[in-house]
Amino acid sequence: MTTFAAQTWYLGLRAWRRFYRVPANPLSVVLYPLIQLFVFSQLFKDIVQLPGFAASGNGGGSYLAYLAPGQIAFTVFFAVSWSGSSLLYDYRNGMLDKLRATPVGRYAILAGELVPLFLECMIMAGAILVLSLLLGARIETGIPGAIGILLLSGAFGVAWAGTSFVPALLTKNEQATGTLSILFFPVAFMSTAFVPVALMPDWLKLVNDWNPITFVIEAMRALMTVGFEWDVIGRAIVAIVILGLVLHSVTLWAFRRLTA
Amino acid sequence: MSVAAAPTASAPAATVEVEDLVKVYPGGTRAVDGISFSVGRGEFLGLLGPNGAGKTTTIKILATLLRPTSGRARVAGLDVTHDPAAVRRRIGFATQAVTIDQMATGRENLSLIGHLHGMSGHELRSRVEELLELMGLTDVARKLAGTYSGGMRRRLDLASALVHQPEVLFLDEPTEGLDPQSRLVLWEELVRVNQAGTTMVLTTHYMEEADRLCERLAIIDHGKIVVEGSPASLKRTIGAETVSLRLVPTARMALLEGATDLAAIRSKIAERLRDLDTVSAIEDTDEGIRLSVRSAGEVAPEILRRIDLDGVRVYGLTMDTPSLDDVFLHHTGHRIRAEEADQVIPMGW
Numbered sequence: 001m002t003t004f005a006a007q008t009w010y011l012g013l014r015a016w017r018r019f020y021r022v023p024a025n026p027l028s029v030v031l032y033p034l035i036q037l038f039v040f041s042q043l044f045k046d047i048v049q050l051p052g053f054a055a056s057g058n059g060g061g062s063y064l065a066y067l068a069p070g071q072i073a074f075t076v077f078f079a080v081s082w083s084g085s086s087l088l089y090d091y092r093n094g095m096l097d098k099l100r101a102t103p104v105g106r107y108a109i110l111a112g113e114l115v116p117l118f119l120e121c122m123i124m125a126g127a128i129l130v131l132s133l134l135l136g137a138r139i140e141t142g143i144p145g146a147i148g149i150l151l152l153s154g155a156f157g158v159a160w161a162g163t164s165f166v167p168a169l170l171t172k173n174e175q176a177t178g179t180l181s182i183l184f185f186p187v188a189f190m191s192t193a194f195v196p197v198a199l200m201p202d203w204l205k206l207v208n209d210w211n212p213i214t215f216v217i218e219a220m221r222a223l224m225t226v227g228f229e230w231d232v233i234g235r236a237i238v239a240i241v242i243l244g245l246v247l248h249s250v251t252l253w254a255f256r257r258l259t260a
Numbered sequence: 261m262s263v264a265a266a267p268t269a270s271a272p273a274a275t276v277e278v279e280d281l282v283k284v285y286p287g288g289t290r291a292v293d294g295i296s297f298s299v300g301r302g303e304f305l306g307l308l309g310p311n312g313a314g315k316t317t318t319i320k321i322l323a324t325l326l327r328p329t330s331g332r333a334r335v336a337g338l339d340v341t342h343d344p345a346a347v348r349r350r351i352g353f354a355t356q357a358v359t360i361d362q363m364a365t366g367r368e369n370l371s372l373i374g375h376l377h378g379m380s381g382h383e384l385r386s387r388v389e390e391l392l393e394l395m396g397l398t399d400v401a402r403k404l405a406g407t408y409s410g411g412m413r414r415r416l417d418l419a420s421a422l423v424h425q426p427e428v429l430f431l432d433e434p435t436e437g438l439d440p441q442s443r444l445v446l447w448e449e450l451v452r453v454n455q456a457g458t459t460m461v462l463t464t465h466y467m468e469e470a471d472r473l474c475e476r477l478a479i480i481d482h483g484k485i486v487v488e489g490s491p492a493s494l495k496r497t498i499g500a501e502t503v504s505l506r507l508v509p510t511a512r513m514a515l516l517e518g519a520t521d522l523a524a525i526r527s528k529i530a531e532r533l534r535d536l537d538t539v540s541a542i543e544d545t546d547e548g549i550r551l552s553v554r555s556a557g558e559v560a561p562e563i564l565r566r567i568d569l570d571g572v573r574v575y576g577l578t579m580d581t582p583s584l585d586d587v588f589l590h591h592t593g594h595r596i597r598a599e600e601a602d603q604v605i606p607m608g609w
Binding site: 018 | 323324325345348349351353355356359361363368372375376377420
């Protein structure tokens with residue numbers, strides 16, 4: 001286990017350096033969430049006026065506080081959608097073979113790739129939180145809650161990464177990886193990222209009883225607008241763990257298949 | 261014709277032992293078709309053959325990256341199929357393509373591989389500096405590897421396979437795509453590494469590389485070992501070396517009746533060399549005489565000494581040895597063509 005942790009650390013360090021040393025990467029990771037939050041908060045500003053919205057008791061009337069957690073989930077989707085490609089790059093240029101000829105566990109190679117993703121997700125979530133504070137929103141749970149939101153977004157990104165890694169490993173093609181991971185985006189659209197369940201048609205309500213994204217968003221939203229609602233937060237953690245176990249089992253299977 | 265050498269029965273000195281190895285890829289390609297060989301401790305073995313002969317597949321099996329379909333391979337006494345993790349701790353592997361992290365510095369590249377082998381602290385730092393020095397990369401150690409020249413990348417790649425001081429180094433086409441100058445530098449490096457005690461297994465389709473680096477060669481074609489032996493012995497098996505003496509100042513002179521008494525000179529020489537047992541045959545050429553000998557370089561001075569006679573003047577001496585190209589042609593019926601192998605990337609769905 002200590003070997004696994006050490007190998008993940010060193011491979012993660014490598015993957016992180018590879019990410020931040022291309023200036024465009026850190027730049028867009030900070031800029032994108034800011035633009036997204038700003039635009040959407042203007043676009044949907046008046047949605048709080050809808051009777052159903054207020055009735056569901058969300059956000060204390062501030063759409064920004066309601067919106068921010070959903071935007072975080074959205075940026076995580078974007079970060080994940082490009083995360084599988086770097087593994088393909090290593091596969092194609094032989095780096096993967098070189099790593100596999102060292103005493104590195106296969107899963108450490110995958111875990112190393114997740115390190116920059118975890119950090120990216122936290123940075124994007126952080127950017128959104130900072131901008132919402134500047135625009136007047138409040139985080140009810142203060143700094144501990146903000147840290148909780150960052151950790152949830154990072155953990156969710158790591159779990160959700162399977163949706164990019166599996167297409168990458170199966171298609172062995174960067175473009176197909178990108179296009180296939182777009183197919184997962186509707187899961188986010190169908191969540192409560194923009195609109196509370198109360199305003200949704202019945203079939204979407206049903207979807208959201210099972211939508212893991214919704215569980216994660218609701219937990220972050222609770223931390224932002226209500227307080228430490230442990231049952232909501234607990235549901236999100238369970239959703240992330242189950243999602244992670246399922247997606248990463250498939251990822252590991254695909255990885256073994258690639259490197260058999 | 262196939263002289264696939266019998267595996268030396270569990271010779272304790274063998275660092276690599278391969279027995280009847282077969283690899284059939286999904287789809288039915290029989291890339292490796294029952295090959296056996298062994299490599300002694302500290303030896304430098306070359307697998308020579310054209311692209312697609314099964315060299316890379318073989319070396320990938322030995323480096324634990326591919327599972328054999330059948331047969332056995334042991335590296336440093338450990339079975340590559342049953343104990344891959346232990347094998348990986350004892351080997352270094354330099355892939356066909358240069359595999360360095362371009363977004364990391366030279367030093368970071370080496371440190372990463374060291375860390376993955378469980379090295380750390382002072383031990384790792386001093387080893388990294390030592391290798392940078394050895395490969396002439398100290399000055400650029402802080403620069404991103406993406407900025408390196410082709411030769412520097414290759415040397416960094418080689419260094420990264422050596423960080424943990426492996427017992428065996430596997431090299432898959434190590435100088436592919438290098439310019440002649442950089443190739444020579446790398447060759448010197450490889451010989452030095454071997455001299456320091458590392459067992460080396462190299463694949464190549466460059467005759468010159470096989471000839472200059474390897475103590476022993478296994479020539480592979482269509483997944484089988486066709487013939488095995490030292491470069492010199494392989495060449496000897498297909499024909500003698502020759503020493504040709506030119507006994508007239510110009511070829512034209514030989515045509516001028518009476519200008520030289522070539523026949524008389526020839527017989528004088530034949531007389532003098534008759535009891536030299538390294539000379540197996542003497543034949544006439546237009547300009548002089550050709551001797552079939554066992555080892556041209558060694559015997560040439562002796563020949564010159566013996567024929568240092570009145571009236572015999574040697575205007576030119578040429579030594580010829582059969583090339584590995586001839587050896588390959590002799591055993592396979594075709595020549596190695598150094599065409600670029602297409603890197604086949606299997607498509608998913």
